[in-house]
Amino acid sequence: MAAPLTLLLIVAVTIRAVLFRSSWAELISERVEVVSPLNAWKRVVEGLALLDLGVSPYSGDVFHETPFMIYLFHFVVDYAEIVFMVTDGITAVALYLSIQTYNKNVFRKQKYALESDRYPADCLELLRSPKEMFYIPLKVAMFYLLNPFTILSCVAKSTCGLNNAIIALFILCTLKGSALLSGILLALATYQSIYPLTLFAPALLFFLQRLYIPVNLRRSSFWFFTLQYAFIYVGSLVVITGLSFFLLGSWDFIPSVYGFIFSVPDLTPNIGLFWYFFAEMFEHFRLFFICVFQINVFFYTIPLSIKLKEHPVFLIFMQIAIISIFKSYPTVGDVALYMAFLPAWSHLYRFLRNIFLVSCVLLACSALFPVLWHLWIYAGSANSNFYYAITLLFNFGQVKSLNLISHFT
Amino acid sequence: MDYYNLLTTCAFIHLLVSIPYAYSNYVENKAGQFFSSGHTNNWAVLVCTSRFWFNYRHVANTLSVYRSVKRLGIPDSHIVLMLADDMACNYRNPKPATVFSHKNMELNVYGDDVEVDYRGYEVTVENFLRVLTGRLPPSTPRSKRLLSDDRSNILIYLTGHGGNGFLKFQDSEEISNMELADAFEQMWQKRRYNELLFIIDTCQGASMYERFYSPNLMALASSQVGEDSLSHQPDLAIGVHLMDKYTFYLLEFLEEVHPASQANMNDLFKVCPQSQCVSTPGHRTDLFQRNPGSVLITDFFGSVLLHDMKQLVADVSSQKPKQKDWHPPDGFILGLWTLILLVFFQTYGIKHLKHIF
Numbered sequence: 134m135a136a137p138l139t140l141l142l143i144v145a146v147t148i149r150a151v152l153f154r155s156s157w158a159e160l161i162s163e164r165v166e167v168v169s170p171l172n173a174w175k176r177v178v179e180g181l182a183l184l185d186l187g188v189s190p191y192s193g194d195v196f197h198e199t200p201f202m203i204y205l206f207h208f209v210v211d212y213a214e215i216v217f218m219v220t221d222g223i224t225a226v227a228l229y230l231s232i233q234t235y236n237k238n239v240f241r242k243q244k245y246a247l248e249s250d251r252y253p254a255d256c257l258e259l260l261r262s263p264k265e266m267f268y269i270p271l272k273v274a275m276f277y278l279l280n281p282f283t284i285l286s287c288v289a290k291s292t293c294g295l296n297n298a299i300i301a302l303f304i305l306c307t308l309k310g311s312a313l314l315s316g317i318l319l320a321l322a323t324y325q326s327i328y329p330l331t332l333f334a335p336a337l338l339f340f341l342q343r344l345y346i347p348v349n350l351r352r353s354s355f356w357f358f359t360l361q362y363a364f365i366y367v368g369s370l371v372v373i374t375g376l377s378f379f380l381l382g383s384w385d386f387i388p389s390v391y392g393f394i395f396s397v398p399d400l401t402p403n404i405g406l407f408w409y410f411f412a413e414m415f416e417h418f419r420l421f422f423i424c425v426f427q428i429n430v431f432f433y434t435i436p437l438s439i440k441l442k443e444h445p446v447f448l449i450f451m452q453i454a455i456i457s458i459f460k461s462y463p464t465v466g467d468v469a470l471y472m473a474f475l476p477a478w479s480h481l482y483r484f485l486r487n488i489f490l491v492s493c494v495l496l497a498c499s500a501l502f503p504v505l506w507h508l509w510i511y512a513g514s515a516n517s518n519f520y521y522a523i524t525l526l527f528n529f530g531q532v533k534s535l536n537l538i539s540h541f542t
Numbered sequence: 543m544d545y546y547n548l549l550t551t552c553a554f555i556h557l558l559v560s561i562p563y564a565y566s567n568y569v570e571n572k573a574g575q576f577f578s579s580g581h582t583n584n585w586a587v588l589v590c591t592s593r594f595w596f597n598y599r600h601v602a603n604t605l606s607v608y609r610s611v612k613r614l615g616i617p618d619s620h621i622v623l624m625l626a627d628d629m630a631c632n633y634r635n636p637k638p639a640t641v642f643s644h645k646n647m648e649l650n651v652y653g654d655d656v657e658v659d660y661r662g663y664e665v666t667v668e669n670f671l672r673v674l675t676g677r678l679p680p681s682t683p684r685s686k687r688l689l690s691d692d693r694s695n696i697l698i699y700l701t702g703h704g705g706n707g708f709l710k711f712q713d714s715e716e717i718s719n720m721e722l723a724d725a726f727e728q729m730w731q732k733r734r735y736n737e738l739l740f741i742i743d744t745c746q747g748a749s750m751y752e753r754f755y756s757p758n759l760m761a762l763a764s765s766q767v768g769e770d771s772l773s774h775q776p777d778l779a780i781g782v783h784l785m786d787k788y789t790f791y792l793l794e795f796l797e798e799v800h801p802a803s804q805a806n807m808n809d810l811f812k813v814c815p816q817s818q819c820v821s822t823p824g825h826r827t828d829l830f831q832r833n834p835g836s837v838l839i840t841d842f843f844g845s846v847l848l849h850d851m852k853q854l855v856a857d858v859s860s861q862k863p864k865q866k867d868w869h870p871p872d873g874f875i876l877g878l879w880t881l882i883l884l885v886f887f888q889t890y891g892i893k894h895l896k897h898i899f
Contacts, residue, residue: 184868204870204878314889372881379874 169462174290277473286466293466316365339445494530591702593627614844692733704744764788765821
């Protein structure tokens with residue numbers, strides 16, 4: 134399957150290169166749906182310029198990237214477009230390989246289940262054949278690379294693409310079974326934005342399943358492995374944070390990056406739920422609602438892990454979706470990542486009841502975002518309520534689609 | 543042997559220690575030189591006293607001195623410019639918004655940023671004397687005041703029609719040389735100047751500085767008593783004489799002066815000798831305490847202090863550190879790549895190395 138994948142990569146790179154050279158690149162990099170204060174390219178350039186002037190890039194409320202980003206972009210800032218295209222390519226290839234591995238696992242389990250006659254008779258039509266599953270990894274890569282959301286995110290040079298790449302590599306390493314690499318990459322992903330912390334549980338569940346350790350809180354083998362994995366994860370996180378300290382010699386990045394993510398001081402409109410709510414919030418209640426909103430992101434891990442402990446990869450997918458809906462500064466790049474997984478369960482589409490409604494909602498909202506933004510900001514005939522309504526509807530559509538997809542299990 | 547070593551070490555240390563001393567001596571000399579003039583700020587009062595279109599040249603005179611003074615560094619806030627008539631926007635001016643000093647319209651001394659403080663009928667003897675002595679009504683804005691102190695060097699330039707002992711203002715009144723001398727004495731008593739340079743370009747101009755009696759005054763005039771100051775060139779397109787001879791050559795002289803120039807007053811006295819000016823320029827330095835040869839042109843025409851200070855600081859301290867590009871610290875790079883290599887080998891096993899090497 135290397136040839137179709139290469140062809141796909143070439144097509145994707147061509148589309149992105151064409152868009153980079155066109156006049157739309159400027160327009161796209163200013164859209165609030167595509168860039169957020171956390172991952173805008175303008176801010177990266179600003180931070181690097183501040184650094185060249187001898188000032189800490191975290192002074193002032195401009196730069197909210199982690200020091201590793203500074204290290205990376207210090208050397209490649211002139212080749213940023215190529216870097217982002219390569220990043221998208223890495224993500225696509227990582228997703229391709231991980232879905233390939235996943236399919237192999239699934240197929241093997243299906244084979245064993247068939248041989249041991251564990252399937253009831255009327256499920257036979259749900260069985261997957263190798264022929265069907267052959268093209269799924271390519272479809273996943275295609276869903277990611279040719280998704281307009283991804284293309285927009287890449288053309289805007291939003292560092293969301295890099296975050297997606299790290300998460301995709303994490304998924305690949307998890308599915309390949311390397312606990313060390315998976316822990317390190319998860320630590321890197323958490324270091325970039327805190328929310329992938331919730332992916333610790335599905336990764337853990339996957340490894341436990343793979344190593345045939347039953348998920349029983351009373352068993353010592355469970356705790357033994359959990360502690361090992363947690364040690365790898367926390368250890369790499371500590372090492373990475375320590376290294377970042379040595380890059381700039383100060384702990385400035387912690388309030389600027391993580392403090393920013395948690396306390397949401399910047400209320401620029403985006404496709405998330407935080408901005409409107411906190412724009413009209415009284416100061417007195419702000420801390421309370423910050424806590425409520427942030428706990429909301431992390432809270433779903435527990436019930437979902439309990440329910441989906443047999444299906445850790447699906448749990449990863451659900452977690453990524455929940456993160457991208459409920460995080461403090463989502464962009465369409467985050468949405469693109471979990472949408473890439475949809476072909477993996479394509480044999481279950483017949484069970485989705487409201488797929489037409491949900492897909493119409495998502496399409497219509499995506500189209501209405503720029504329209505209502507224009508009406509609000511430029512024409513002045515709408516106001517923030519209109520835009521927030523579309524944001525709400527978009528997130529509602531996403532939640533509904535999650536609802537539907539959860540019927541897969 | 544030991545004694546010899548000790549001696550050389552002592553000599554070496556002495557040399558090392560004396561270098562900063564020598565350097566600081568140099569710095570002190572420079573600083574002494576810099577502060578020898580005794581003034582800390584510069585002011586200029588530039589007055590054109592005649593109106594009507596045919597006196598275009600007097601306005602051009604004043605504006606050319608204004609231009610030089612601004613170019614050499616005195617800001618508008620420290621210049622009191624008094625023009626008795628508006629030539630640039632006069633309805634007889636074929637080139638509106640311009641005042642030319644050279645024929646064929648080579649140099650427009652009106653420019654884009656002229657700030658006239660007293661204009662038209664505000665230029666009177668009373669206002670002029672009030673500006674000099676500082677006795678203005680409290681409602682006068684700052685731009686119309688001469689806010690000098692006892693460390694100010696003031697340049698006063700007057701041009702117009704004059705006679706033996708008087709200067710005509712607006713064709714309706716006169717100021718006499720005694721009034722002017724008394725005004726300067728008032729300024730001295732009120733400590734309103736450190737040193738004052740008085741330049742006048744009128745007929746029989748030297749008569750205006752005959753009566754001065756206050757210290758630290760230096761005066762130049764374009765013509766002696768009994769002589770007329772002549773105008774320089776007419777421009778046939780504009781139809782009037784553009785400049786007076788003395789100020790024309792003064793402008794040419796000043797165009798050569800730049801803020802760091804070391805030209806002194808002796809050079810100024812040589813401007814426009816009789817061969818060029820037809821009249822004999824005069825000067826008076828007996829009331830001035832310093833030797834005119836040691837007085838820089840820029841002490842009066844420019845405001846070179848900031849510039850000199852910069853020069854001084856640049857000499858004393860090292861150069862401003864160049865803007866460096868930031869580089870990640872080596873420890874960080876080392877640590878990061880060591881870790882990456884460690885993880886790589888941990889994952890892929892060291893036994894593969896055997897096959898590579």
